[in-house]
Amino acid sequence: MQNISKKYPQIKSYQLKDGTTVFRFTVYLGVDPLTGKEKIVTRSKFKTVKQAELAIEKLKFEFSNGLNPANMLKTFNDSFIKWDASYKASGIVMSTYSKTEGYIKNHILPFFGDKKLSKITVAMCEQFALELSKKLKYFHHIVNYASDVMETAIRHGDIHSNPFKSAKIPKETAHQKSDNFIDIIDFKKLLSVLPNYDLMIQCLLRLLMFTGLRKGELLVLTWSDVDFDKKKLLVHSGYSYSKHNNGNNVGLTKGKLIRTILLDSNTLGLLKTWKQLQVERLDQLGIxxxxDTEQVIFNNTVNNYLKLNYPNDYLKTAIEEANIKSITVHGLRHTHITHLREAEADFFVVQERVGHSQTNNTTDKHYTHVTDTLRENTLQKLLNYYKKFDIE
Structure with missing residues (x-):
């Protein structure tokens, strides 16, 4: 090898196996302020001396501006792996994680995965968002996930700015207000057909209608969660299926809130009757x-949790018989909240009853500990409202 650059004597020529002459160099850039170690970089296979000289100048410029040459080789996928580990460890419910995983694998990684972090530009981010907007009605959450991965790269010192922050993202179509609820007339019709069904199904649907429970919360209830004397239901867990749960599908409720719900006498009466009948049925099955602490209220034929789709299936059948508008189990939750507000129940007590996270403001803090008196007043307002429509 011989020196062939006056400007950078580090550049040397050499030959490939096919006889082609190419150029390479090993250059000292300085001391990395983050590690305190000297940074020496080797690059090769340049076709011309000029290309090698430009490469050295670029490396020196980037290093002087805080860009580590080793980090310049890292890809979006490298940063995603770090983001993913942190996201999983954040306490996110794994069923929610499974949805996010779909966004990542179907949209984000196919576009950005192999791209060098340092090469991702504002134009690329805008192109990504534009392509998403043509395929999806609501896409901003996916753009935000991609931006979060870039923020992770910044925290780890792989890049110094997030191009998403300067990108112009297309606007989403205005979100339509959900109509996944039923009015008081349809509510009454639905309630009227419940006696036509098996007692367990009656209890299940009525409990959903009169409490606004989430489906996952309903499925894991045990008899120890019902206090028949004090007319209380304790909600502390939820069922959330995901392949990432490794079979441990029961965890904290959404929002990680434990709450007490006061029940009306008719709902409690149904539950008490079902509790007695459940024993007979289990005996018939030889189970x-x-x-009480382990016996689920709503069991399948092997005395385990019902599948997540069963409550919706039961509700769909009842809705068809009642000949009313179609809604989901979550729609019964919206319905319960709507009826509580129509009954002029206190907003913050409604929040506590249905397990919505509270905002961090002074007024909210005043209601942090909702008393039984407030709970009783809220339930009574709802029952008085229903009484106007002959609903019991």
Whole structure:
């Protein structure tokens, strides 16, 4: 090898196996302020001396501006791996994670995955968002996930700015207000057909209609969660299926809130009757009843949790018989909240009853500990409202 650059004597020529002459260099850039170590970089296979000289100048410029040459080789996928580990460890419910995983694998990684972080530009981010807007009605959340990965790269010192912050993202179509609820007339019709069904189904649907429970919260209830004397239901867990749960599908409720719901007498009466009948049915199946702390209220034929789709299936059948507008189990939750507001129940007590996270303001803090008196007043307002329509 011989020196062939007056400007950078580090550049040397050499030959490939096919006889082609190319150029390479090993250059000292300085001391990395983050690690305190000297940074020496080697690059090769340049076709001309000029290309090698330009490469050295670029490396020196980037290093002087805080860009580590080793980090310049890192890809979006490298940063995603770090983001993903942090996201999983954040306490996110794994069923929610599964949805996010779909966004990542179907939209984000196919576009950005192999791209060098340092090469991702504002124009690329805008192109990504534009393509999403043509395929999806609501896409901003996916753009935000991609931007979060870039923020992770910044925290780890791989890049110094997030091009998404300067990108012009197309606007989403205005979100339409959900109509996944039923009015008081349809509510009454739905309630009127419940006696036509098996007692367990009656209890299940009525409990959803009169409490606004989430489906996952309903499925894991045990008899120890019902206090028949004090007319209380304790909600502390939820069922959330995901392949990432490794079979441990029961965890904290959404929002990680434990709450107490006061129940009306008719709902409690149905539950008490079902509790007695459940014992007989389990005996018929040759299955021993578990202690109250373990015995789920709504069981399948092997005395385990019902599948997540069953409540919706039961509701769909009842809706068809009642000949009313179609809604989901979550729609019953919206309905319960709507009826509480129509009954002029206190907003903050409604929040506590349905397990919505509270905002961090002074007024909210005043209601942090909702008393039984407030709960009783809220339930009574709802029952008085229903009484106007002959609903019990």
């Amino acid at each position: 021993s009843r578990k202690p």
